[in-house]
Amino acid sequence: MKAKTPSKLEKILAAGHLAVTSECGPPRGSDMEVITEKANLIKDYVDAINITDNQTSVTRMSSLAACIQLKLMGLEPVLQMVTRDRNRIALQSDILGAASFDIHNVLCLSGDHQSFGDCPTGQNVHDIDSMQLIQTVRMMRDQGKFLGGDDIKRPPKMFVGAAANPFADPFEIRVPRLAKKIAAGVEFIQTQCIYNMEKFELWLKMAGDRGLLEKVYILAGVTPFKSAGMAKYMKNRVPGIEVPDELVKRMADTPKEKQPEEGVKICIEQIQHLKEVEGVRGFHVMAIEWEEMVPEIVEKSGLYPRPSVE
Amino acid sequence: MIVADRKPIEEIIEEVKNHEKILILGCNECVTVCEAGGKKEVGVLASALRMYFLNQGREVKVDEKTLERQCDHEYLEEIRDVMDQYDAVVSLACGVGVQFMAEKYHECPIYPGVDTCFLGATEKRGLWTERCQACGQCILARTGGICPVSRCAKRILNGPCGGSAKGKCEINKEIDCAWELLKALDKLDDYEKIDSIKDWSTDRAGGPRKVVREDVQE
Numbered sequence: 001m002k003a004k005t006p007s008k009l010e011k012i013l014a015a016g017h018l019a020v021t022s023e024c025g026p027p028r029g030s031d032m033e034v035i036t037e038k039a040n041l042i043k044d045y046v047d048a049i050n051i052t053d054n055q056t057s058v059t060r061m062s063s064l065a066a067c068i069q070l071k072l073m074g075l076e077p078v079l080q081m082v083t084r085d086r087n088r089i090a091l092q093s094d095i096l097g098a099a100s101f102d103i104h105n106v107l108c109l110s111g112d113h114q115s116f117g118d119c120p121t122g123q124n125v126h127d128i129d130s131m132q133l134i135q136t137v138r139m140m141r142d143q144g145k146f147l148g149g150d151d152i153k154r155p156p157k158m159f160v161g162a163a164a165n166p167f168a169d170p171f172e173i174r175v176p177r178l179a180k181k182i183a184a185g186v187e188f189i190q191t192q193c194i195y196n197m198e199k200f201e202l203w204l205k206m207a208g209d210r211g212l213l214e215k216v217y218i219l220a221g222v223t224p225f226k227s228a229g230m231a232k233y234m235k236n237r238v239p240g241i242e243v244p245d246e247l248v249k250r251m252a253d254t255p256k257e258k259q260p261e262e263g264v265k266i267c268i269e270q271i272q273h274l275k276e277v278e279g280v281r282g283f284h285v286m287a288i289e290w291e292e293m294v295p296e297i298v299e300k301s302g303l304y305p306r307p308s309v310e
Numbered sequence: 311m312i313v314a315d316r317k318p319i320e321e322i323i324e325e326v327k328n329h330e331k332i333l334i335l336g337c338n339e340c341v342t343v344c345e346a347g348g349k350k351e352v353g354v355l356a357s358a359l360r361m362y363f364l365n366q367g368r369e370v371k372v373d374e375k376t377l378e379r380q381c382d383h384e385y386l387e388e389i390r391d392v393m394d395q396y397d398a399v400v401s402l403a404c405g406v407g408v409q410f411m412a413e414k415y416h417e418c419p420i421y422p423g424v425d426t427c428f429l430g431a432t433e434k435r436g437l438w439t440e441r442c443q444a445c446g447q448c449i450l451a452r453t454g455g456i457c458p459v460s461r462c463a464k465r466i467l468n469g470p471c472g473g474s475a476k477g478k479c480e481i482n483k484e485i486d487c488a489w490e491l492l493k494a495l496d497k498l499d500d501y502e503k504i505d506s507i508k509d510w511s512t513d514r515a516g517g518p519r520k521v522v523r524e525d526v527q528e
Contacts, residue, residue, distance in 0.1 A: 084464070088507070110471050113463050113481045124464065131468035132507045147507065165472040170493050173470070173501065180468065180502050192472065239475040 001217075004187075005141070007104035007159035008076045009048040011309040012282075013188065013217045018275065019282030020303050021078060021190065021219060022294050023050035026061035035066045038291045039075055045298040046285070047306055048076040048105055050190070054085065057117025064094055071101045078161065079103050082111025087127040088136070088147055095140060099156030107161040107190065108133040131184045134160055138185035160185060164218075165192035166203035168240040175206045182215050189216055190284040193223040193234070196242040197273060204279040213279040220274045221284045224293060225263035228252040264293055271301040311340035311431075312404045313438045314347060314424040319358050322400060325421040329370070329398035332359065334423070335389070335411070336376030337403035344438050346424045347402025349376040355400065355423060371396075380407025386414050393418060429460075446512025446519060452500065454492045459508075461488035467505040 003014040012019045022042050027034035039049060049070055053063040067077035079098050081091060095106065110130040114122050128136065137160050139145055144155040162181050166174050178189070194200045200220070207213055225231045228251040235243035247266065254262040267285075274280050283303070287293050298304050326332055334356045342348025356374045363370040373396070377385045380403035393399075398419050401408045405426040412420040429442040443460040449467075450457055459465045463481045470489030473480030477490040492501075512519070 110464055110466060113473065115463075115481050126464045126466065127510065128507050129464070129466040129468050130471075131504055135504070135507075163472065168470070168472045169475050169477065169487075170490060173489075173493065176501050180504060183502065184468075184504055239480045240472050 001214075005104055005157045005159045006102070007048075007157075008309060009078070009105050010159040010187070012047050012307055015307070015309055017282075017307045018280075018303060019048075019217070019219060020046045020285065020298055020306065021048045021050060021282070022046045022285045022287065022291070023052055023078075023080075024066070024291065025052045025055055025289070026063065026066045028058070028060050030061060032061075032066070032069050035061075035069055036073065039070055039073060041291050042294040043073075043075055045295045045304060045306065047282075048078050050078040050080055050107060050284070053080040053082045053109070053111065054117070055112065057084070057112045057114045057119070059118055064098055067098060067103050068101050071103055076105070077103055078105040078107050080107045080109060081133065082109045083126055083128055083130060083133055084111035084114065084124050087125050091128070091133060091136065092140065092146060095137060095156050095158070096152070099154070099158065102157075104158055105161065106137055106158045107163065108137065108186070109163055130162060131181060134162055134181060134184040134186050159187055161188040161190060162186045163192065164189045165240050166194075166200050167192060167196065167242045171199075171203075174203055175210065175212070178207055178216070179210060179212055182212060186216060188219060188281075190219045191221040193221050193241055193286060194270065194274070195234075195247055196244055197270070199242065200274075201277055204277060208279055217281040218279055219282040219284040220271075220280050221286060222267050222270055222274075222297075223286045223288060224267035224290065224297065225251055225259070226290055227256075227259045227263070228254065230263075260293075264297060267297055268300045271297070271303070275301070311343055311429070312406070312426060313344045313428050313430040313440075314341050314404050314426045315344075316346050316351065316355075317423055317425055319355070319362075322355065322421065322423055323359070323362055326359070326398050326400060329419075331371045331373075331396045331398070333373050333375060333389075333392075333396040333399045334359070335380070335399050335401045335403070336374075337380045337401075337407050338376055338378050339381075341402060341404060341407075341424060342376075343432065345436075347404075349374075351402055352376055355402070379403075381410055383414075386411060443513075445508075445510070446516075447509060449505075449508075452503075452505070456488050456491050458488050461486075461491075467508060 003010045024038040051063045051066040063080050067079045070077040108130045114124050141156050144152050164178055231248045231251040234241050285294055334352045336348050336352035352374045356372045359372050379385045393415050400421045400423040401411050402423040408422045428440040430438045430440045433439050440460050445459050470487050474487040479485040479487045
């Protein structure tokens with residue numbers, strides 16, 4: 001696939017390199033230093049940094065503001081956008097705002113339901129869904145048109161991504177859903193955290209059998225366990241995440257003070273395994289509130305130094 | 311039908327406590343079926359209010375009446391002759407009936423006695439569930455007879471989202487994922503057709519709506 005946008009992430013993928021992305025959650029306040037500190041920790045070890053959009057429906061600094069900050073630092077942001085909080089006017093408007101700062105990557109999501117966050121009594125918008133947001137960005141970029149049909153002066157040039165969860169139910173819909181996102185115009189996918197390798201590889205194989213892997217870049221999502229408690233929590237409490245019993249046991253059998261180290265070790269083993277799996281074009285390392293571990297994970301997985309593209 | 315639920319008695323007392331001649335007005339349609347505002351509930355509420363005023367040592371007249379409907383002029387006219395006997399009405403009709411009453415008898419305060427909840431069905435006695443949000447442009451023909459607008463917490467037209475687990479919605483384990491119901495009905499043949507961006511102008515977004523049928527108007 002040839003790069004169609006100025007996105008550094010797209011260029012790295014198009015050149016055939018395994019890409020590495022990570023993410024930062026904006027602070028629950030207006031101190032931008034939280035973002036600059038997290039970004040400085042990981043910037044040399046990743047190709048692009050996602051900024052989450054009010055994740056788990058908890059109100060935070062806006063993703064767009066934090067992405068602009070990364071851009072001003074000379075870094076490559078991925079603007080996460082959820083359809084929960086903004087209608088089609090606001091979404092298009094923010095896409096243009098991002099484009100005005102030459103933010104070249106967007107991740108189209110529906111967003112967690114507001115009942116999980118700090119404003120459970122609020123309205124949700126869902127004027128369009130994530131599939132339709134993908135279509136919207138592609139239309140704005142490729143046709144240079146607003147949804148209303150008018151021309152856009154200086155259209156956005158964004159590499160368009162979405163999430164995929166091979167582990168959500170029902171499994172048989174997961175590959176058709178990927179196909180649908182590709183048909184909508186998605187160009188890269190960052191997956192949900194993968195722990196069940198077998199199921200992930202089955203999903204990839206089924207996608208490959210339909211010829212989908214030539215049409216989209218799949219970045220495998222990985223998240224290191226910080227503790228045995230976290231492994232158990234992810235297994236039992238987080239919908240749409242599958243953690244095999246042996247991983248929970250391996251964490252639980254490790255003495256408490258060694259558990260973070262073991263979690264990182266498991267994560268590195270997973271990346272090394274997945275590097276050899278056909279269809280994996282890169283990694284999305286989600287070290288939740290543990291960004292300082294990203295350099296070690298990337299380095300020990302043999303993904304450092306990061307390639308440079310012009 | 312329109313499904314409503316009974317308002318807490320304390321809330322109703324707070325509204326009517328300073329009145330002296332109160333009419334509790336039921337409706338014989340939807341709110342009767344969902345056991346929130348029919349003749350029986352009118353009786354229950356009237357007894358509770360009489361008890362309250364008795365305990366307060368106050369003499370307050372609390373009368374009961376249930377109309378065939380409160381969303382039609384002709385039935386509301388039935389009480390025109392007696393309305394001057396009351397200084398307050400608690401209407402147990404849905405929000406439509408309460409407003410229609412208030413428009414017709416604006417000299418008398420009309421208080422709502424139920425919370426109007428949704429358009430739904432009776433699954434069994436004591437269990438009513440939502441089926442429709444009256445978006446004004448029915449898409450059920452292309453969604454296998456299951457409405458994602460009313461039955462998906464994110465009204466996603468191209469679902470399911472990542473929060474669907476074991477057939478249930480992430481927001482509540484008692485709510486079926488609309489998109490998994492589709493699978494159960496084997497209606498997934500068209501799954502990969504992308505449903506286009508919806509025109510919400512016929513929904514709440516377009517402002518108060520009207521259906522005009524000149525051919526049947528007199």
